[in-house]
Amino acid sequence: MTGVNSSRRQRQQHVVTPRIPAVTMAIALVAGVFLLVPFIALLTGITWTELPALLTSQSAVDALWLSLRTATVATLICIVLGVPLALVLARTDFPGRNLTRVIVLVPLVIPPVVAGIALTEAFGRRGLIGEHLSVWGIEIAFSTTAVVLAQTFVALPFMVTTLESHLASAGQHYERIAQSLGASTWRTFSTITLPLLRPGLLSGTVLTFARALGEFGATITFAGSLQGTTRTMPLEIYLARETDPDSAVALSLVLILVAVLVIAVAYFRPSTQRS
Amino acid sequence: MTGTWLVAFALTGCSADGHDPSHASETEPIRVFAAASLQPSFEEIAAEFTAENPHLEVDISAAGSSTLVHNLHAGAPADVLATADEASMQDAHDAELTDPNSHEVFAANTLVGVVPADNPAQVNSLEEATEPGVKLVTCAPQVPCGALSESVAQAAGVALRPVSEEHQVVDVLGKVRTGEADAGLVYATDARLASEEVTVFPITQAEQQRNLYPIARTTDTGHPEEADAFIEFVHSERGQAILASHGFLKP
Numbered sequence: 001m002t003g004v005n006s007s008r009r010q011r012q013q014h015v016v017t018p019r020i021p022a023v024t025m026a027i028a029l030v031a032g033v034f035l036l037v038p039f040i041a042l043l044t045g046i047t048w049t050e051l052p053a054l055l056t057s058q059s060a061v062d063a064l065w066l067s068l069r070t071a072t073v074a075t076l077i078c079i080v081l082g083v084p085l086a087l088v089l090a091r092t093d094f095p096g097r098n099l100t101r102v103i104v105l106v107p108l109v110i111p112p113v114v115a116g117i118a119l120t121e122a123f124g125r126r127g128l129i130g131e132h133l134s135v136w137g138i139e140i141a142f143s144t145t146a147v148v149l150a151q152t153f154v155a156l157p158f159m160v161t162t163l164e165s166h167l168a169s170a171g172q173h174y175e176r177i178a179q180s181l182g183a184s185t186w187r188t189f190s191t192i193t194l195p196l197l198r199p200g201l202l203s204g205t206v207l208t209f210a211r212a213l214g215e216f217g218a219t220i221t222f223a224g225s226l227q228g229t230t231r232t233m234p235l236e237i238y239l240a241r242e243t244d245p246d247s248a249v250a251l252s253l254v255l256i257l258v259a260v261l262v263i264a265v266a267y268f269r270p271s272t273q274r275s
Numbered sequence: 276m277t278g279t280w281l282v283a284f285a286l287t288g289c290s291a292d293g294h295d296p297s298h299a300s301e302t303e304p305i306r307v308f309a310a311a312s313l314q315p316s317f318e319e320i321a322a323e324f325t326a327e328n329p330h331l332e333v334d335i336s337a338a339g340s341s342t343l344v345h346n347l348h349a350g351a352p353a354d355v356l357a358t359a360d361e362a363s364m365q366d367a368h369d370a371e372l373t374d375p376n377s378h379e380v381f382a383a384n385t386l387v388g389v390v391p392a393d394n395p396a397q398v399n400s401l402e403e404a405t406e407p408g409v410k411l412v413t414c415a416p417q418v419p420c421g422a423l424s425e426s427v428a429q430a431a432g433v434a435l436r437p438v439s440e441e442h443q444v445v446d447v448l449g450k451v452r453t454g455e456a457d458a459g460l461v462y463a464t465d466a467r468l469a470s471e472e473v474t475v476f477p478i479t480q481a482e483q484q485r486n487l488y489p490i491a492r493t494t495d496t497g498h499p500e501e502a503d504a505f506i507e508f509v510h511s512e513r514g515q516a517i518l519a520s521h522g523f524l525k526p
Contacts, residue, residue: 120453220446
């Protein structure tokens with residue numbers, strides 16, 4: 001802190017750090033408060049003394065366990081399907097690539113109920129594919145498989161778009177060098193592309209899991225609602241509202257806590273590792 | 276969307292003129308909160324009511340009965356409430372949202388069974404619908420149609436084993452319509468809406484377990500006379516005829 005050099009450096013730093021208009025900061029504050037207030041309101045609406053009883057009820061435990069299980073399986077499927085799809089979209093050139101991009105984005109944009117209707121038309125008992133499956137005795141509707149299918153359908157776009165943008169910004173520099181030195185495509189993929197993709201994979205996984213966990217419309221339309229089989233947390237919360245609003249609020253708290261936990265684990269651990 | 280605007284309107288309205296009914300202009304519509312199953316018939320009733328009283332517009336908002344009461348609680352503005360069960364209306368009375376003196380039962384509904392048109396599981400009675408292997412879909416016991424299903428099943432001495440307990444009647448109907456389910460239990464009025472895609476089988480025990488539809492004026496209505504006029508019209512011969520044409524029974 002002494003001497004002309006350091007103070008000049010400080011001033012230079014000050015000059016080169018771009019500043020943002022004060023008004024954007026004010027609006028950012030409004031945006032932040034807007035996102036926070038509903039959660040504070042929710043907390044104030046909780047009857048804390050009744051909370052343990054509400055959260056340990058059989059229907060609540062069944063719903064939470066089902067949600068965690070199905071969302072985890074759906075996320076794993078999204079990783080297995082999403083990584084190759086993102087890679088193909090980002091790194092190959094084929095006719096219809098833009099059309100494929102649009103197809104990937106559609107489940108993200110349509111209302112989940114529409115996704116549920118479409119899934120019924122495809123995998124339902126009388127659906128395009130379901131019709132043939134039911135000949136083999138495979139019936140998806142009303143099963144936990146249907147829940148996973150619905151979650152995968154609506155969450156996969158999150159995985160693919162996140163990965164694709166990471167692949168695009170990462171470039172292909174290292175891959176090019178590796179292959180010019182004789183590395184096979186599989187070796188390049190597993191030792192360079194995949195490790196480089198890790199941050200993207202992590203945020204993609206978080207978004208996918210969160211979307212799968214929150215899935216409501218496609219699930220109720222395609223899978224139905226039965227305790228322990230298809231009634232996930234969002235469905236349980238919606239149904240609890242009918243007769244027991246206190247329980248709905250308590251269950252909402254659990255879902256929010258799970259979401260906060262997932263985000264915290266994913267976004268804050270790597271950053272401390274990096275620094 | 277309409278709901279949001281209504282709420283927004285209520286909030287601004289409250290802060291501007293408080294409880295001053297004299298501000299209500301004649302062009303302001305009578306806002307009717309009606310149970311989802313009433314929507315088609317109430318829209319028809321509203322149209323006829325306006326035809327008879329050109330200066331009175333009616334605005335129907337339809338949703339599940341408990342949602343309507345919930346919305347009223349949250350301050351959504353309405354002049355008339357019509358629910359699909361007495362329990363929801365009682366909740367509204369208890370919370371002093373509606374005037375118990377204006378309470379009248381105006382229609383009844385019964386539970387029927389529905390199967391897909393080709394009836395793949397050969398279900399023709401409640402007993403057959405509850406046999407193992409039959410994919411039966413009902414409403415969840417938490418919602419009025421589910422509570423009714425349970426008590427009807429109890430009266431019939433059978434146990435319901437649904438593959439799904441839906442949150443709304445339309446979801447039950449949807450599952451039967453698409454052939455996902457072998458059978459479903461819905462209100463007679465809902466079954467009519469899909470008469471080309473589903474076949475109805477009657478449930479004898481349902482005759483004694485009718486679902487009653489009460490209507491009442493809200494306590495903070497800005498125009499009670501207009502609200503009463505609408506309630507009276509629902510009870511009139513014309514109103515009852517419209518309800519009957521949609522499959523409702525006289526209470």
